[in-house]
Amino acid sequence: MNVKKIPDIIIGRLPVYLRALQRMADNGAKTTSSQELGEHVGISAAQIRKDISQFGEFGKQGTGYSIQFLIDKLREILKVDRVWDVVLIGAGDLGHALANYNGFQNRGFRVVAIFDNDKNKVGQKIGEFTVEDTDTMLERIKSMGVKIAMTTVPASAAQEVADKLVQAGVRAILNYAPVSLNVPENVKVQYTDPSTNLQRMTYYL
Amino acid sequence: MNVKKIPDIIIGRLPVYLRALQRMADNGAKTTSSQELGEHVGISAAQIRKDISQFGEFGKQGTGYSIQFLIDKLREILKVDRVWDVVLIGAGDLGHALANYNGFQNRGFRVVAIFDNDKNKVGQKIGEFTVEDTDTMLERIKSMGVKIAMTTVPASAAQEVADKLVQAGVRAILNYAPVSLNVPENVKVQYTDPSTNLQRMTYYL
DNA sequence: TAGATTGTTAATCGATTAACAATC
DNA sequence: TAGATTGTTAATCGATTAACAATC
Numbered sequence: 010m011n012v013k014k015i016p017d018i019i020i021g022r023l024p025v026y027l028r029a030l031q032r033m034a035d036n037g038a039k040t041t042s043s044q045e046l047g048e049h050v051g052i053s054a055a056q057i058r059k060d061i062s063q064f065g066e067f068g069k070q071g072t073g074y075s076i077q078f079l080i081d082k083l084r085e086i087l088k089v090d091r092v093w094d095v096v097l098i099g100a101g102d103l104g105h106a107l108a109n110y111n112g113f114q115n116r117g118f119r120v121v122a123i124f125d126n127d128k129n130k131v132g133q134k135i136g137e138f139t140v141e142d143t144d145t146m147l148e149r150i151k152s153m154g155v156k157i158a159m160t161t162v163p164a165s166a167a168q169e170v171a172d173k174l175v176q177a178g179v180r181a182i183l184n185y186a187p188v189s190l191n192v193p194e195n196v197k198v199q200y201t202d203p204s205t206n207l208q209r210m211t212y213y214l
Numbered sequence: 215m216n217v218k219k220i221p222d223i224i225i226g227r228l229p230v231y232l233r234a235l236q237r238m239a240d241n242g243a244k245t246t247s248s249q250e251l252g253e254h255v256g257i258s259a260a261q262i263r264k265d266i267s268q269f270g271e272f273g274k275q276g277t278g279y280s281i282q283f284l285i286d287k288l289r290e291i292l293k294v295d296r297v298w299d300v301v302l303i304g305a306g307d308l309g310h311a312l313a314n315y316n317g318f319q320n321r322g323f324r325v326v327a328i329f330d331n332d333k334n335k336v337g338q339k340i341g342e343f344t345v346e347d348t349d350t351m352l353e354r355i356k357s358m359g360v361k362i363a364m365t366t367v368p369a370s371a372a373q374e375v376a377d378k379l380v381q382a383g384v385r386a387i388l389n390y391a392p393v394s395l396n397v398p399e400n401v402k403v404q405y406t407d408p409s410t411n412l413q414r415m416t417y418y419l
Numbered sequence: 420t421a422g423a424t425t426g427t428t429a430a431t432c433g434a435t436t437a438a439c440a441a442t443c
Numbered sequence: 444t445a446g447a448t449t450g451t452t453a454a455t456c457g458a459t460t461a462a463c464a465a466t467c
Contacts, residue, residue, distance in 0.1 A: 024413035028392055050394045055460055062426050070425040071467040088416040102311035109307050116409035156419055181415035187233055189255050197415040201406050204321035208229035210386035210402040211293040214361055260436055267450050275449045276443040
């Protein structure tokens with residue numbers, strides 16, 4: 010009864026709200042309204058109130074939402090009120106960028122290992138990490154108990170890597186390769202590929 | 215009459231179809247069905263037929279769709295039957311990755327210039343490019359007539375950069391910074407930020 | 420108290436799915 | 444001809460918006 014199923018589309022908007030709220034907090038703001046938050050993220054005030062109210066009554070009539078309180082609640086809902094270990098597969102340019110990315114801090118994530126199948130890259134240092142061989146990936150991920158992976162491998166290798174990740178117990182994959190992945194129902198995949206994103210805009214030009 | 219407005223959500227799926235079709239073509243396939251394509255991209259056959267039929271009758275009863283014909287049509291619809299010049303703002307790790315990305319080839323895009331405001335980076339070589347100063351960005355983009363930009367600048371600089379891009383005539387921005395941008399109605403923005411993408415999955419873990 | 424803004428309900432709008440005649 | 448699969452219509456399902464009582 011408690012667990013009415015929340016639509017994916019609402020879950021997908023929460024990180025955007027969270028990001029905007031954290032920005033407001035950084036700027037020293039203490040409270041906000043659905044109206045103001047909506048202007049920041051380009052979503053109607055009604056929708057923001059509806060989305061948030063799925064999870065509880067977090068606002069106050071007349072005054073709106075306490076920014077810090079709402080941040081805490083959203084982090085809890087999204088389960089980013091902790092730090093998730095993430096593995097990175099593919100030590101190319103994009104792999105380097107993600108390994109060095111400092112935007113994971115305070116957002117709930119940290120990279121813990123990087124793998125590549127290129128023997129020339131294995132052993133190489135990337136920041137504080139040493140690139141590991143994909144041959145050892147399955148066991149390493151299992152033993153670390155990592156549930157989240159980011160893949161920056163070529164399209165031709167992506168499905169094979171995904172299969173291995175799933176086998177190792179990974180349940181969420183952020184896939185930078187330009188292919189749709191075939192995974193079991195209980196594994197989530199997010200796709201992000203520059204060409205596809207650009208192609209979503211050219212129609213309107 | 216001719217121009218019934220096509221929903222954004224349909225336009226957003228077309229690049230995914232296109233990507234899958236190009237992959238099938240690479241594998242030597244000649245025809246496909248809404249059923250088969252749907253299995254590849256995780257979308258129902260009915261929806262694929264409905265989406266495609268918005269633009270014409272591209273299939274044949276009994277045999278399905280000619281892959282090459284459908285590719286050509288989708289490229290035309292999405293306006294990627296040409297090569298778009300794209301500028302890149304921000305010459306950090308991610309900027310490097312995008313500058314060297316070879317997935318733009320045959321997808322309708324090519325990077326033509328890279329800008330950064332860090333005087334230490336200006337003049338530096340990235341592949342075949344020389345990093346240019348953002349001070350000269352506005353004039354350069356205007357004179358080149360570039361309509362598409364990718365931004366990999368820090369969140370704090372993103373809005374300012376976006377304003378300049380819009381002023382220079384850019385109409386589509388692929389924004390890697392973790393902030394929502396404020397732009398005029400006739401400018402399209404696509405967001406892609408690793409933390410936000412990861413946060414869309416942790417809820418389900 | 421007066422003004423502001425929430426949470427929620429009902430109304431609207433839009434997207435997805437099911438089904439099937441048409442036809443290759 | 445028999446089988447397959449499209450394009451499209453109608454039915455269903457889900458998401459968004461408008462409106463407002465409740466209340467800070």
